[in-house]
Amino acid sequence: MLKVERFDEYLDQLFDVIKEYQRDISVGRVVPKASRHDMEKLLFEDVPMQGSDAAHIIDEFREKVVPNSTKVGSSRFLSWIITSPSQAGILGEIANIGISQAPFNFKAGPAATVIEEMVIGWMGQLFGYSKKSGGILVSGGSVSTLTALGAAREAFLPGSTQNGIQNVSKPLTLYTSKKAHSSIDKAVGVLGFGKNMLRKVNVDEFFKIDINSLEKDIKNDIKQGLKPFCIIAQAGTSLSGAVDDIDALSNVAKKYGMWLHVDGAYGGGAILSKRGREILNGIEKADSISVDPHKWFFVPTEAGCVLVKDKRHLYNAYRTGIAEFDDNAPINYLDYGIQSTRTSRAIKTWFAIKTYGIKKLSQVVDSNIEMASYFAKEIENIDGVRLLHKPQTSAVCFAFDEGLIRNEAFLMEIEEEFFLSPANLMGEHCVRACFSNYRTSIEEVDLLLSKIKSFVEMELK
Numbered sequence: 404m405l406k407v408e409r410f411d412e413y414l415d416q417l418f419d420v421i422k423e424y425q426r427d428i429s430v431g432r433v434v435p436k437a438s439r440h441d442m443e444k445l446l447f448e449d450v451p452m453q454g455s456d457a458a459h460i461i462d463e464f465r466e467k468v469v470p471n472s473t474k475v476g477s478s479r480f481l482s483w484i485i486t487s488p489s490q491a492g493i494l495g496e497i498a499n500i501g502i503s504q505a506p507f508n509f510k511a512g513p514a515a516t517v518i519e520e521m522v523i524g525w526m527g528q529l530f531g532y533s534k535k536s537g538g539i540l541v542s543g544g545s546v547s548t549l550t551a552l553g554a555a556r557e558a559f560l561p562g563s564t565q566n567g568i569q570n571v572s573k574p575l576t577l578y579t580s581k582k583a584h585s586s587i588d589k590a591v592g593v594l595g596f597g598k599n600m601l602r603k604v605n606v607d608e609f610f611k612i613d614i615n616s617l618e619k620d621i622k623n624d625i626k627q628g629l630k631p632f633c634i635i636a637q638a639g640t641s642l643s644g645a646v647d648d649i650d651a652l653s654n655v656a657k658k659y660g661m662w663l664h665v666d667g668a669y670g671g672g673a674i675l676s677k678r679g680r681e682i683l684n685g686i687e688k689a690d691s692i693s694v695d696p697h698k699w700f701f702v703p704t705e706a707g708c709v710l711v712k713d714k715r716h717l718y719n720a721y722r723t724g725i726a727e728f729d730d731n732a733p734i735n736y737l738d739y740g741i742q743s744t745r746t747s748r749a750i751k752t753w754f755a756i757k758t759y760g761i762k763k764l765s766q767v768v769d770s771n772i773e774m775a776s777y778f779a780k781e782i783e784n785i786d787g788v789r790l791l792h793k794p795q796t797s798a799v800c801f802a803f804d805e806g807l808i809r810n811e812a813f814l815m816e817i818e819e820e821f822f823l824s825p826a827n828l829m830g831e832h833c834v835r836a837c838f839s840n841y842r843t844s845i846e847e848v849d850l851l852l853s854k855i856k857s858f859v860e861m862e863l864k
């Protein structure tokens with residue numbers, strides 16, 4: 404009943420649309436001009452009771468959806484950290500959809516299950532974890548951190564997954580940077596710790612957690628009869644790409660018997676580069692790590708990865724049966740995370756990593772980091788704009804002297820050619836450029852710089 408007439412032909416027709424889109428990915432505006440109202444007018448219709456030919460839907464997709472989609476893959480997309488999906492990643496995702504596995508257990512995807520184990524192993528190895536480590540691929544950094552903190556909760560309060568945390572004698576406190584991603588608040592809320600128990604620790608001039616302030620906060624909480632439980636380090640804040648001193652944080656965690664989680668959703672990808680590995684120094688000491696293949700590994704959305712130094716903690720928090728953890732028992736992902744029916748995020752990640760090899764990916768991440776420092780250095784030489792921080796990874800925030808109005812005007816001025824985002828860094832409105840894009844050329848960076856110069860000069864006239 405649900406067979407379409409000419410499936411093979413439709414596949415060809417659809418692939419032609421994708422080919423066309425991918426060929427011209429860097430041509431034209433990055434964000435379509437359409438307003439929400441335009442979109443509703445174009446697309447809203449009553450629920451169809453009768454079907455129609457898939458060929459028509461493909462035409463409609465090509466005419467209405469494709470031109471009104473944001474070109475995340477464009478070389479001039481320098482906005483949030485949605486990286487341009489790599490071509491091998493796209494092939495891998497198409498391959499994945501084609502066989503649509505649901506590897507919650509082995510039989511629901513034998514190859515997909517084993518590939519996931521392997522990919523998790525590769526990731527663990529990159530971060531310096533041992534064979535004791537494990538993990539699972541999830542939708543992204545938000546669910547990755549939620550999953551990790553769930554494991555931490557059970558490790559810290561054995562039985563709490565079963566009994567809840569309502570009866571603890573000392574309420575638990577968590578610590579993260581003032582610049583931490585909103586997903587940390589969400590995870591802390593969902594897991595029942597309460598957002599009020601998440602301390603947003605002061606940062607230093609580089610927007611990294613100030614270690615003295617952290618210890619002060621911890622001691623203060625202990626004095627109040629609370630129980631410091633977890634530090635969540637930022638390895639690449641989404642705004643300025645700041646990486647906390649993970650090694651120092653691991654010492655604090657050890658001193659107070661706390662769990663250390665590293666939110667490397669974005670900056671974890673820096674592990675691929677030599678410079679990045681120095682910045683992430685000490686990450687192998689973390690109890691758990693979030694890293695998004697759909698960010699700096701250039702895999703199409705969605706793909707997040709949670710790694711736990713000792714995989715038993717993940718199992719203990721998410722097991723569905725009563726069996727105790729057994730390191731020799733085969734892994735069924737149903738027992739290692741939140742989802743049951745789930746897509747394989749491993750197949751596309753495997754496809755991309757195999758196609759490029761770590762070496763090529765490393766080169767791209769290295770050149771992204773270099774591009775960000777080049778851009779920042781040039782910004783410092785332009786009168787009328789200010790660099791707000793020295794870039795550590797690939798994000799650079801800068802502001803025009805007159806602030807908000809000029810920043811916004813600039814973004815409007817360049818929107819036909821470049822897509823950057825407005826941001827707010829420590830109460831200061833700014834423009835944020837993120838160079839996590841393998842397509843962006845140095846000529847385009849120079850073009851952007853020249854736009855900034857002429858924008859400033861225009862004002863002076």
Ligand SMILES: *Cc1c(COP(=O)(O)O)cnc(C)c1O
Nearest residue numbers: 543544545584586639641668669
């Ligand atoms: C993107 C990001 C997240 C959230 O990850 P998603 O994949 O968007 O769910 C968390 N933390 C940081 C630092 C991020 O950059």
